[in-house]
Amino acid sequence: MKTINKIIIALTGIAFVACSDFLDTQSPSYDSGGIYESEAGLKEGVVGIYNLLYMEGTFTNSSHRPAVVTIDNFTGLSMERAQNTTIGAGSGCTPDNSSILAYWSGLYKLVARANAVIYGASGNIENMSDEAKRYYAEARVLRAYAYYNLVVAFGDVPFFTKPATTEDYNASRTSRQTVMDFVIEELGLIAEEMPWTATERGRVDRAVAYGLQARAALFAGSLNFGGKAMDYFRTAANAANRVIGQRDLAKSF
Numbered sequence: 001m002k003t004i005n006k007i008i009i010a011l012t013g014i015a016f017v018a019c020s021d022f023l024d025t026q027s028p029s030y031d032s033g034g035i036y037e038s039e040a041g042l043k044e045g046v047v048g049i050y051n052l053l054y055m056e057g058t059f060t061n062s063s064h065r066p067a068v069v070t071i072d073n074f075t076g077l078s079m080e081r082a083q084n085t086t087i088g089a090g091s092g093c094t095p096d097n098s099s100i101l102a103y104w105s106g107l108y109k110l111v112a113r114a115n116a117v118i119y120g121a122s123g124n125i126e127n128m129s130d131e132a133k134r135y136y137a138e139a140r141v142l143r144a145y146a147y148y149n150l151v152v153a154f155g156d157v158p159f160f161t162k163p164a165t166t167e168d169y170n171a172s173r174t175s176r177q178t179v180m181d182f183v184i185e186e187l188g189l190i191a192e193e194m195p196w197t198a199t200e201r202g203r204v205d206r207a208v209a210y211g212l213q214a215r216a217a218l219f220a221g222s223l224n225f226g227g228k229a230m231d232y233f234r235t236a237a238n239a240a241n242r243v244i245g246q247r248d249l250a251k252s253f
């Protein structure tokens with residue numbers, strides 16, 4: 001029995017030392033000032049934003065199709081095989097529909113992650129590397145993309161550019177023109193800070209920023225927000241012209 005007790009005590013001591021060493025280890029990738037104030041932390045934060053763009057389960061209550069396909073099922077553009085089981089049949093596109101709720105919450109999850117990264121990195125971004133600044137710009141493009149989709153689908157929406165507080169949970173909606181103007185201006189500011197072609201496949205780049213700016217401006221102009229249709233159309237044309245001739249479709253597909 002004494003031998004067994006000695007073994008248990010020895011193993012406990014080893015486990016304690018091992019845990020102590022592990023818990024006391026400082027990761028060299030992140031500093032104590034905030035995870036997004038380091039390049040490594042900023043990169044990981046942006047990866048977390050991209051993760052929400054996957055079709056499976058983020059913007060739809062189905063795990064097998066992207067949101068754009070699910071939303072088409074509310075229209076005459078698509079239907080399911082089984083009779084009378086198309087998503088819109090019998091219920092319609094209502095605010096409490098599970099697919100609509102998933103789309104709304106999925107986009108705001110993207111906004112929340114982007115705001116956390118942008119707000120967390122903003123205080124130190126000028127002192128960081130060019131690569132870190134590109135990650136920062138990507139987060140801003142992805143946030144603009146989320147707000148563009150929110151306005152297109154819902155019109156006036158709650159609007160935050162920094163992490164929301166409990167007081168913000170009851171915030172009223174911001175006009176769709178204000179939000180879309182932010183999207184258009186933000187993309188114009190960011191675009192020139194990005195490379196024409198992303199250094200890693202799948203990341204947004206300058207062409208994406210200008211392309212999204214053109215699309216947002218076309219949308220605002222088509223609905224004549226604030227009676228400024230021509231101004232929006234000019235912005236859309238200028239953004240599109242910046243991309244035309246600068247990028248090709250996949251040459252090897």
